[in-house]
Amino acid sequence: MNTLASSTTTSPASLAGDAGTIAVAKEMRVGPRRINRRLLRTSAFRHALIYATLFSALSAATLSFIYWSTRDQIESQVDARLRLETDYLINLYKSGALPELLEAIQRRNQIDTYGRFYYLANNDAATTPGEQEGEALPIRLKSIRSHTTRNMGDVADLPPGSPRAFNPVRVAETQLSNGLKLTIGHEISDEKALLDHTFTLVVGATAMTLLFSLIGGLTIGSSVLRRIDSVNRTASEIMSGDLSQRLSVTERDDEFDEIANKLNQMLNRIEDLIGSTRQVTNNVAHDLRSPLTRLRNRLEVTLLEERDAESYRTVMAEAIGDADSLIHTFNAMLSIARLEAGLDSVEWKDAPIGDLTTEIAELYEAVAEEEEGLEFKADIAANPVFHCNRHLIAQAVTNLLDNAIKYTPRPGQVQLALKGDDQNFQIIVSDNGPGIDVQDRERVLQRFVRLENERNSPGNGLGLNLVNAVARIHNAQLELSDAEPGLKATITFTQKTGRDRVSA
Amino acid sequence: MRILLVEDDVEAAGYLVKGLTESGHVVEHAADGERGLQLAVGNAFDSMIIDRMLPKRDGLSLIEELRRMGNMTPVLILSALDDVDERVTGLKAGGDDYLTKPYQLSELTARLQALTRRAQTGVQGTVLHVGDLTLDLIRHKVTRSGRSINLQPREFRLLEYLMQHTGQVVTRSMLLENVWDYHFDPQTNVIDVQISRLRSKIDKDFDTPLLHTVRGAGYKLQEMNSPVEMT
Numbered sequence: 001m002n003t004l005a006s007s008t009t010t011s012p013a014s015l016a017g018d019a020g021t022i023a024v025a026k027e028m029r030v031g032p033r034r035i036n037r038r039l040l041r042t043s044a045f046r047h048a049l050i051y052a053t054l055f056s057a058l059s060a061a062t063l064s065f066i067y068w069s070t071r072d073q074i075e076s077q078v079d080a081r082l083r084l085e086t087d088y089l090i091n092l093y094k095s096g097a098l099p100e101l102l103e104a105i106q107r108r109n110q111i112d113t114y115g116r117f118y119y120l121a122n123n124d125a126a127t128t129p130g131e132q133e134g135e136a137l138p139i140r141l142k143s144i145r146s147h148t149t150r151n152m153g154d155v156a157d158l159p160p161g162s163p164r165a166f167n168p169v170r171v172a173e174t175q176l177s178n179g180l181k182l183t184i185g186h187e188i189s190d191e192k193a194l195l196d197h198t199f200t201l202v203v204g205a206t207a208m209t210l211l212f213s214l215i216g217g218l219t220i221g222s223s224v225l226r227r228i229d230s231v232n233r234t235a236s237e238i239m240s241g242d243l244s245q246r247l248s249v250t251e252r253d254d255e256f257d258e259i260a261n262k263l264n265q266m267l268n269r270i271e272d273l274i275g276s277t278r279q280v281t282n283n284v285a286h287d288l289r290s291p292l293t294r295l296r297n298r299l300e301v302t303l304l305e306e307r308d309a310e311s312y313r314t315v316m317a318e319a320i321g322d323a324d325s326l327i328h329t330f331n332a333m334l335s336i337a338r339l340e341a342g343l344d345s346v347e348w349k350d351a352p353i354g355d356l357t358t359e360i361a362e363l364y365e366a367v368a369e370e371e372e373g374l375e376f377k378a379d380i381a382a383n384p385v386f387h388c389n390r391h392l393i394a395q396a397v398t399n400l401l402d403n404a405i406k407y408t409p410r411p412g413q414v415q416l417a418l419k420g421d422d423q424n425f426q427i428i429v430s431d432n433g434p435g436i437d438v439q440d441r442e443r444v445l446q447r448f449v450r451l452e453n454e455r456n457s458p459g460n461g462l463g464l465n466l467v468n469a470v471a472r473i474h475n476a477q478l479e480l481s482d483a484e485p486g487l488k489a490t491i492t493f494t495q496k497t498g499r500d501r502v503s504a
Numbered sequence: 505m506r507i508l509l510v511e512d513d514v515e516a517a518g519y520l521v522k523g524l525t526e527s528g529h530v531v532e533h534a535a536d537g538e539r540g541l542q543l544a545v546g547n548a549f550d551s552m553i554i555d556r557m558l559p560k561r562d563g564l565s566l567i568e569e570l571r572r573m574g575n576m577t578p579v580l581i582l583s584a585l586d587d588v589d590e591r592v593t594g595l596k597a598g599g600d601d602y603l604t605k606p607y608q609l610s611e612l613t614a615r616l617q618a619l620t621r622r623a624q625t626g627v628q629g630t631v632l633h634v635g636d637l638t639l640d641l642i643r644h645k646v647t648r649s650g651r652s653i654n655l656q657p658r659e660f661r662l663l664e665y666l667m668q669h670t671g672q673v674v675t676r677s678m679l680l681e682n683v684w685d686y687h688f689d690p691q692t693n694v695i696d697v698q699i700s701r702l703r704s705k706i707d708k709d710f711d712t713p714l715l716h717t718v719r720g721a722g723y724k725l726q727e728m729n730s731p732v733e734m735t
Contacts, residue, residue, distance in 0.1 A: 391688070
């Protein structure tokens with residue numbers, strides 16, 4: 001990750017000129033922090049954060065609900081008990097037996113097993129129950145009862161510094177008619193402790209959810225970032241010129257692998273295209289430079305001495321011939337380049353292939369009739385209508401026939417056949433000449449490849465390459481095979497794929 | 505004939521002017537599209553040679569402008585672009601023929617002749633005559649000295665094209681383009697063979713040959729005792 005951070009930050013740094021080295025060093029130091037910031041910006045982290053917030057909120061809400069309802073439950077249980085006690089004591093009070101009431105309170109205070117305490121106060125002034133002794137009591141109850149939670153220290157007479165002073169206590173106060181107030185307290189330390197524990201659990205669980213979501217988000221984010229970084233790194237290497245690099249594809253076959261596969265396919269295509277451009281450049285250098293040199297030398301040598309008009313005329317005619325062959329090569333190269341780039345649109349139409357081949361066959365039949373020892377046979381057995389560039393198909397067939405006529409020794413035979421049906425058909429050009437060795441058949445389809453035995457015949461080594469390019473643009477297959485003896489060139493067309501190309 | 509040449513490559517234009525002048529033509533040269541337009545508007549020419557890519561005003565726009573102004577002088581477009589699409593665009597813009605650089609001078613003059621002749625004769629009659637050779641376009645009949653000659657459909661079209669350009673040099677490329685609609689040159693001498701077959705049918709049994717080979721250029725259909733038209 002560090003290396004990546006430095007590589008992505010070198011370009012601005014290097015712009016800084018003399019300060020470059022320092023700048024790089026500085027960038028290197030802030031590298032990890034930059035990575036962290038990138039990590040926080042990743043979509044994975046962002047999503048994790050959103051989920052974390054949502055889940056935490058949800059769990060906090062659930063747990064809070066549990067907490068509040070538990071608290072209510074505890075309070076209402078305590079309050080119910082307090083109400084029972086209050087009712088009992090008030091009944092005693094209503095019966096008018098104050099001493100009995102006081103006795104009951106005293107007794108209860110002595111027992112005090114449940115952390116409960118009782119007392120009776122006069123006019124809000126706290127008095128010991130004993131002081132009320134002997135007074136007559138009216139029967140009526142004055143006020144409604146109230147329940148509150150207070151600190152023990154506030155309601156009970158405790159020795160100073162008692163640890164119970166801050167214990168929570170549930171207090172039920174009942175105002176009696178003659179200024180007397182009955183107070184019953186119930187210590188709820190245990191319940192409070194339980195509630196506090198629950199509250200801790202609620203906070204803790206929420207915090208844990210948040211924490212784990214964050215860690216999860218960061219982990220996912222950084223794993224995403226790692227894979228993105230690997231893509232970035234490869235892309236940088238490719239941009240700096242190493243086209244052989246490919247993105248790594250794991251066995252997980254996940255969405256990253258899918259993208260990597262697609263990008264790799266794209267890179268293959270780009271590499272192919274660049275390779276073919278490079279090949280063209282090399283070919284131009286080789287196959288145009290040599291005839292140009294020949295042309296130049298021819299003219300230069302002629303100029304060395306004074307010659308007669310006839311020699312000049314001859315040399316100039318030869319020079320024009322050289323130029324023509326250069327132009328021919330050049331045109332063929334352009335056509336092939338254009339075909340390979342798929343740049344032609346106007347001339348695509350539905351054309352009857354049988355008529356097209358018959359027309360060409362007529363031309364070559366005539367040639368064979370004129371030439372001693374050359375036999376031409378045409379076997380046009382179908383007339384499929386095919387969506388194509390008819391100029392290119394005609395040129396491809398013509399190229400194959402030209403080759404066959406050129407390389408077949410006399411007496412020899414050349415045959416043009418169209419076979420198949422409307423869906424799949426084949427154009428076959430065969431001869432009974434020397435043929436092409438199996439190991440050379442792939443090679444001759446490449447640009448400018450000329451076999452040893454044809455070095456001295458005229459030609460530019462582009463004929464079969466052009467045929468191949470024409471076949472490819474029509475989604476057809478060019479195959480060279482043995483005609484036993486001789487060469488058999490078959491172009492196989494299929495209606496379906498031919499149409500696919502056009503609609504694509 | 506008077507020819508307007510609009511070509512920005514001055515050296516190439518110089519050779520072309522020299523070649524055309526030596527063949528007996530009068531040539532005016534303009535080095536950019538605007539100048540070309542001025543010359544074309546102010547003078548009457550028999551034909552124009554206009555380069556596809558020109559400074560100031562593009563060749564195609566020049567042709568379109570001339571056609572809009574009602575100038576129907578035949579135009580031969582010269583172009584370094586030999587795309588079929590480019591050719592279609594050029595002809596759509598109002599060009600009459602399209603020639604890709606580099607070209608042979610003989611090819612260029614032959615095409616210019618063909619264009620001018622087409623413009624001069626206008627509507628063709630339905631029966632063509634060269635000497636005692638007649639070709640009936642409606643009845644699809646060819647006769648020489650009253651004798652009927654049997655031609656294949658493609659031979660008929662070949663002869664029709666030659667007769668429409670009687671007295672002019674017709675190149676192999678012109679025949680491939682106009683009779684066969686092929687925009688490429690086969691390596692085999694298919695056109696020579698077709699011509700020799702046609703010749704055996706229309707000339708072999710007669711005293712005076714009509715179909716002649718012009719060395720280094722192409723073919724010419726002409727009655728020899730009529731004055732030879734210079735190209």
